[in-house]
Amino acid sequence: MSQRVYxxxxxxxxASSSILADAKLAxxxxxxxxxxxxxxxxxxxxxxxxxxxxxxxxxxxxxxxxQHRGQESAGIATADGHHLANIKGMGxxxxxxxxxxxxxxxxxxxxxxTRYSTTGDSALLNAQPIRVDSTKGLIAIAHNGNLVNLxxxxxxxxxxxxxxxxxxxxxxxxxxxxxxxxxxxxxxxxDSLRQVDGAFSIVMMTRDRIFAARxxxxxxxxxxxxxxNPDGPDTIVFASETCAFDLLRAEYDRDVLPGExxxxxxxxxxxxxxxxxxxxxxxxxxxxxxxxxxSRVFGRWVQESRDQMGRQLARESGxxxxxVVPVPDSGVTAALGYAEQAGIPFRLGLIxxxxxxxxFIEPEQRVRDFGVRLKLNPVRNLLxxxxxxxxxxxxxxxxxxxxxxxxxxxxxxSEVHLRISCPPTISPCFYxxxxxxxxxxxxxNKSVExxxxxxxxxxxxxxxxxxxxxxxxxxxxxxxxxxxxxxNYPTQWVDVEDILPAALSL
Ligand code: SF4
Numbered sequence: 001m002s003q004r005v006y007x008x009x010x011x012x013x014x015a016s017s018s019i020l021a022d023a024k025l026a027x028x029x030x031x032x033x034x035x036x037x038x039x040x041x042x043x044x045x046x047x048x049x050x051x052x053x054x055x056x057x058x059x060x061x062x063x064x065x066x067q068h069r070g071q072e073s074a075g076i077a078t079a080d081g082h083h084l085a086n087i088k089g090m091g092x093x094x095x096x097x098x099x100x101x102x103x104x105x106x107x108x109x110x111x112x113x114t115r116y117s118t119t120g121d122s123a124l125l126n127a128q129p130i131r132v133d134s135t136k137g138l139i140a141i142a143h144n145g146n147l148v149n150l151x152x153x154x155x156x157x158x159x160x161x162x163x164x165x166x167x168x169x170x171x172x173x174x175x176x177x178x179x180x181x182x183x184x185x186x187x188x189x190x191d192s193l194r195q196v197d198g199a200f201s202i203v204m205m206t207r208d209r210i211f212a213a214r215x216x217x218x219x220x221x222x223x224x225x226x227x228x229n230p231d232g233p234d235t236i237v238f239a240s241e242t243c244a245f246d247l248l249r250a251e252y253d254r255d256v257l258p259g260e261x262x263x264x265x266x267x268x269x270x271x272x273x274x275x276x277x278x279x280x281x282x283x284x285x286x287x288x289x290x291x292x293x294x295s296r297v298f299g300r301w302v303q304e305s306r307d308q309m310g311r312q313l314a315r316e317s318g319x320x321x322x323x324v325v326p327v328p329d330s331g332v333t334a335a336l337g338y339a340e341q342a343g344i345p346f347r348l349g350l351i352x353x354x355x356x357x358x359x360f361i362e363p364e365q366r367v368r369d370f371g372v373r374l375k376l377n378p379v380r381n382l383l384x385x386x387x388x389x390x391x392x393x394x395x396x397x398x399x400x401x402x403x404x405x406x407x408x409x410x411x412x413x414s415e416v417h418l419r420i421s422c423p424p425t426i427s428p429c430f431y432x433x434x435x436x437x438x439x440x441x442x443x444x445n446k447s448v449e450x451x452x453x454x455x456x457x458x459x460x461x462x463x464x465x466x467x468x469x470x471x472x473x474x475x476x477x478x479x480x481x482x483x484x485x486x487x488n489y490p491t492q493w494v495d496v497e498d499i500l501p502a503a504l505s506l
Contacts, residue, residue: 043069043070043432043434044069044113044128044144044145044240045063045070045114045144045240045244046112046144046203046238046239047059047062047063047111047112047237047239047240048109048110048112048203048205048212048237048239049062049110049111049210049237050108050109050237051229051233051234051266052108052235053108055078055105055107055109056076056078056097056102056106056107056110057102058110058235058237058248059110060076060093060097061248062237062244062245062247063076063112064093064247065239065241065244065247066240066241066243066244067092068292069116069241070114070116071092072091072115072116073088073089073090073126073127073128074089074093074096074112074113074114075087075088075096075112075113075128075129075142076102076105076110076111076129077105077140078105078106078109078110079107079108079140079206079208080106081107081207083106084131084140085104085105085106085107086131088124088127088129089124090127093114109205109209109210111142111204111210113127113128113129113142113143115128116434125166126166126167126168128141128142129141129170130142130170130171134174134175134178136177136178136180136185136188137185137206137207139177139204140205140206141170141203141204142170142203143170143201143202144199144200144202144220144222144240145169145200145201145215145219145432146198146431146432147172147196147197147198148197148431148491148492149197150169150172150196150198153176157172157176160179169196170202173202176192176196177189177191177192180192185206186263186272189204189261190272190274193215193274193275194274197491197492198219199220199283200214200219201213201214201215201219201221201240203222203238208265210236210238211261211263211264212238212256212261212264213260213262213274214256216258216259216275216277216278217258217279217282217490217491218257218259218280218282218298219432219481219490220240220431221240221297221298222238222255222256223241223242223253223256223296224236224237224238224253225238225245225251225252226251226253227249227250228251233266233268237250238262241291241292241295241296241297242295242296242297243294243295246294252296258278258282259273259274260273280479280480281479281481281490282298282479283433284422284468284482284485285422285433285484286302287302287305287471287472288421289330289393289394293333298480300472303333306333306334306337307333307334307337308337308470308471309334309421309422309467309468310333310335310336310337310338310339310340310391311338311340311341312463312471313419313421314337314338314339314341314342315341316463316467317419317461318341318342319417319459320387321342321387321389321415321417322345322386322388323347323349323382323386323387324338324342324344324346324347325347325349325388325391325408326346326350326390327350327391327404328350330392331391331392331393334393334421335391338389338391338419342389344389349378349382349383349411350376350377350404350407350408351376351377351378351379353375372400372403376407378408380411384411384413385413385414386412386414387413387415387417388408388416389417390404390405390416390417390457391420391421392418392419392420393420393421394422394425395420395424395425395442395443395451396435396442398446398455401418405418405455405456405457406456417458417461418452418455418460419463420462420463421463421468422462422468423462423482424443424451424462424485425443425444425484425485426441426444426484426486427441427444427483427484427487430489430491431481431483433484435484442454448460448462465482465486468482469482
């Protein structure tokens, strides 16, 4: 077993005593009943509604549109100016929030959250929004992303007598607000956000106000929109992705800026920059895979980015072929771009079963083998005798890609060429996307040729980093995090064990 330490990997390479102290404190976050090998790595969706007579239902609809960002738990908190109600549950948004449940959430303001987490993290206790009765009053909070310095913050607060009820990053933020010496609530929130480091897009609610904020590097998306109201103030909405606005018939207004704290009250919208001077590091993986193609993320349509990734991939590593086939669903847009650029017919040669229940996804090899065939099925008459270019958005461990290549070949393809619409994933994410540690990432431990042999493809090529950045460059684009492709992390703290290659971490 390798020893777990933390150290600075950008600018700080000296594992000084203070850094190691922080390391131990950081790991202190798992002194809860959760096992040591489990991390707080969730991909989440957040929403907020201000000024709507049925805010809970609006939040429900918005969360419904963000279901792809997390399927394990969901929650909605509402406020009516006096009280703050909060209901959370395990499962899909539609399973938890029936009409009867929504009726128990009165008020014109709401925040909501949908959460994915690694197995074992999904306790209802850690579902959000979290409601805390603090010295600053009742506060509900929901957040997307991961903090990287919560260990030291948590230890400091515990020394000050704080008792934590969850292992969630959100509770740290609320406790920092509660313990802030600043004068007003909005100053306390700004003070709290300045102390946390990492990725966070946050929505917060008191009895009469909504707050929305993004971390200073802008890792995770958060957009603001409005529902025009001819008889009074507009309904103001916030959501992780703009596809949520479409379901509400809300108009996209703008993105919450990195380092910005927005407050919405009866008097309108006000904003302040609580932090400045950080280079932007928005998660490029949102464009590669995570966000929906019908969303506008970091000021750019995801569909446009994926189309460009496919076109660039065709320019960089085109191969003679008869059909271009996406691995559905996330590979579809890039495959359309590839096919158009290469002048090769696009065919839906793999069909995804959208009704596969989560119960099939079990950590047992026998069931997992079955799982790929449950999810995907080849269309034999489109593949038989064809030279196939297969387009996917990532290879993580390599085992699933190998099964898909075998499936296409088994359906009669004469050649299978795999093209990946991003560079090799060589490092884990610490900012809210659940990727395995380096020892389990095939590209961290094998060359492209070795991966090709492992997955049994006739050829394999990835999109270059330059090609990916060019594909995602829009007029409002100021900078992306690409750490899972480069190992260069925008923040100081990362878990060294997670970024060791397999040979060194045994
Ligand atoms: S490490 Fe990768 S997945 Fe994580 S924030 Fe950076 S680009 Fe996104």
